[in-house]
Amino acid sequence: MTELLSSAQMRAIEQEAIQSGAATGLDLMERAGKGVVDAVLAAWPALAADPHRAVVLCGPGNNGGDGFVIARLLRAMGWTVRLHLFGDPARMPEDARHNHDLWAAEDPVLALDAATVFTGPRPDVWIDAVFGIGLSRPVPGEVAQVLDADAMAAWEQSHGIRRVAVDCPSGLNLDTGMIASDTDAPEPSGKAGRATMNTVDLTVTFHSPKPGHYLAKGPILCGEVRAVDIGLSDTAPERRSIMEEPDPERIRLVEPVFRGRAIEPRTWLKSVMAKPGKAGHKFDFGHVMVFAGGVGQGGAGRLAARAALRTGAGLVTVLCPPAALIENACQLDAIMLRALKEDVPLDDVADARVTGFCMGPGMGVTPRTRKLVQEALARRAGPRHRRDPVVVLDADALSSFAEDPASLFPRTHARTILTPHEGEFERLFPDLGSSQRQGRSKVDVVREAARRAGCIILLKGVDTVIANPEGGASVHVAAYGREAPWLATAGAGDVLAGMIAGLAATQASAGLLSVAELAVYLHVECARRFGPGLISEDLPEQLPQVFCELGL
Ligand SMILES: NC(=O)C1=CN([C@@H]2O[C@H](COP(=O)(O)OP(=O)(O)OC[C@H]3O[C@@H](n4cnc5c(N)ncnc54)[C@H](O)[C@@H]3O)[C@@H](O)[C@H]2O)[C@@H](O)CC1
Numbered sequence: 001m002t003e004l005l006s007s008a009q010m011r012a013i014e015q016e017a018i019q020s021g022a023a024t025g026l027d028l029m030e031r032a033g034k035g036v037v038d039a040v041l042a043a044w045p046a047l048a049a050d051p052h053r054a055v056v057l058c059g060p061g062n063n064g065g066d067g068f069v070i071a072r073l074l075r076a077m078g079w080t081v082r083l084h085l086f087g088d089p090a091r092m093p094e095d096a097r098h099n100h101d102l103w104a105a106e107d108p109v110l111a112l113d114a115a116t117v118f119t120g121p122r123p124d125v126w127i128d129a130v131f132g133i134g135l136s137r138p139v140p141g142e143v144a145q146v147l148d149a150d151a152m153a154a155w156e157q158s159h160g161i162r163r164v165a166v167d168c169p170s171g172l173n174l175d176t177g178m179i180a181s182d183t184d185a186p187e188p189s190g191k192a193g194r195a196t197m198n199t200v201d202l203t204v205t206f207h208s209p210k211p212g213h214y215l216a217k218g219p220i221l222c223g224e225v226r227a228v229d230i231g232l233s234d235t236a237p238e239r240r241s242i243m244e245e246p247d248p249e250r251i252r253l254v255e256p257v258f259r260g261r262a263i264e265p266r267t268w269l270k271s272v273m274a275k276p277g278k279a280g281h282k283f284d285f286g287h288v289m290v291f292a293g294g295v296g297q298g299g300a301g302r303l304a305a306r307a308a309l310r311t312g313a314g315l316v317t318v319l320c321p322p323a324a325l326i327e328n329a330c331q332l333d334a335i336m337l338r339a340l341k342e343d344v345p346l347d348d349v350a351d352a353r354v355t356g357f358c359m360g361p362g363m364g365v366t367p368r369t370r371k372l373v374q375e376a377l378a379r380r381a382g383p384r385h386r387r388d389p390v391v392v393l394d395a396d397a398l399s400s401f402a403e404d405p406a407s408l409f410p411r412t413h414a415r416t417i418l419t420p421h422e423g424e425f426e427r428l429f430p431d432l433g434s435s436q437r438q439g440r441s442k443v444d445v446v447r448e449a450a451r452r453a454g455c456i457i458l459l460k461g462v463d464t465v466i467a468n469p470e471g472g473a474s475v476h477v478a479a480y481g482r483e484a485p486w487l488a489t490a491g492a493g494d495v496l497a498g499m500i501a502g503l504a505a506t507q508a509s510a511g512l513l514s515v516a517e518l519a520v521y522l523h524v525e526c527a528r529r530f531g532p533g534l535i536s537e538d539l540p541e542q543l544p545q546v547f548c549e550l551g552l
């Protein structure tokens, strides 16, 4: 997992380095500028062969200061650089001002407006160093015009220009992934409130990536993200072991990376899953009960059940109303089946060996669903188990509490996870819904929801955020080479709920949040492995091959 640093954490680490005498602000700016130039040449080695043309856009703060360093380094390599500044040099912070002066002593500082920028010759490389973590309000109109997606069309063959952002495409908020003028939900298209913001090919950030590179519009705008080392040390770098829950102070990115290095995925899988390398009886790997709906409503539950079995649960049973028994019996083999009559308590059908409940998909939004959820949440660990059964609440199990979410929250426990999509999330947390965020990030609201609900919350999407009540949070993003648009298909969420239940019910020693992280990762791997044409039934069937390819 890579730790994603907020702007405030990044500033604190920088200040610590400066105050301790480890580096000066100028050193850091020089290393940042050099890091960008190196990253550009590494991304497009042909650019290193001979001098090219660059346009560098600089802003009034230290992001602009980085831009002045980049311009100077490219100039020293013989490049032709046109530099445009937004803001008053006299008011720039000291280090940025110093780099401005080094540039201005030899070359002009041009105005940053569309007329001046686009009347110059077509560059090979375009560097956006206008705003970074210091963005505090919407980008001013004249700058927005220059950064507009269509503006570059003023040059011929503009698609061939290599577009590079320093820290972030200017206008992107690195804490939230939103564009400064956004007031509400992230849109999938990258359309900003003002105009369509330009996307870049490469974003070079410093020391560690930031949440905004992965949340909301970040993945649409940033192209590829490279974090370059500028010699800062962090006092809290992934202090925890790989299977521990995240540090409440930090946000982590779900990926097979540990202590800053890529690790073999199997190391991660083995640390989270119970089965690899262990002998045991089927009951040693848990029993998941999945609740299915009535006649004609069983598909979602069956999908979840199949996913639970394929992820490694020793046994999986589908519970359904008696009238739906035949329908389910026709479709299930390895998965067991039991009828649950309307007036029968859960304890009558679930013995002490049940280690997980998956509830919601297809169950129906009914008082009966509410009652069963309450009964599942009241169950405690059986004599052979250390932990209470995991309870995964999805879909109708969540919507059944829409009228009175507060009646659910006192009953949840540490082995409860709610897996809403945005609509279900808004039903339980109306003030945290996507139209109510007002500058709060998806991580902020999921953390708040987890605190309120007293359990783990996983809010789905291209960016999936998982948080626990202590504030630990993870982000998984299906982007940057792991796109999975095939998951936008009915039932994909049911499969995810089943995967979480199946992994957690095995009584793996990793915590539930770590299990959920792995489930989300595997879910996307399954979709990517199958690719176009995927329907939800295909997802669990990919698991054996995905496990194999990940080295299990
Ligand atoms: N913090 C660190 O550790 C490092 C920071 N560096 C660079 O410094 C940047 C942060 O520098 P700053 O804190 O100076 O912030 P920025 O340079 O991102 O922006 C701050 C400046 O922009 C103005 N501003 C913000 N939003 C505006 C808007 N919408 N319209 C007009 N003006 C606006 C502010 O008044 C301020 O003058 C980073 O993004 C990074 O590029 C690097 O030099 C390396 C080290």
Ligand SMILES: Nc1ncnc2c1ncn2[C@@H]1O[C@H](COP(=O)(O)OP(=O)(O)O)[C@@H](O)[C@H]1O
Pocket (backbone or CB within 6 Å): 395, 420, 421, 460, 461, 462, 464, 478, 483, 484, 485, 486, 487, 488, 489, 490, 491, 492, 493, 494, 495, 496, 523
């Ligand atoms: N475009 C996409 N890219 C990546 N993941 C996606 C995409 N669209 C949907 N998903 C994932 O697919 C699942 C859909 O779940 P959900 O909305 O509950 O659907 P359903 O109720 O039909 O099962 C979630 O895990 C979500 O994160």
Ligand SMILES: [K+]
Pocket (backbone or CB within 6 Å): 063, 128, 129, 130, 131, 132, 165, 166, 167, 168, 169, 170
């Ligand atoms: K920038």
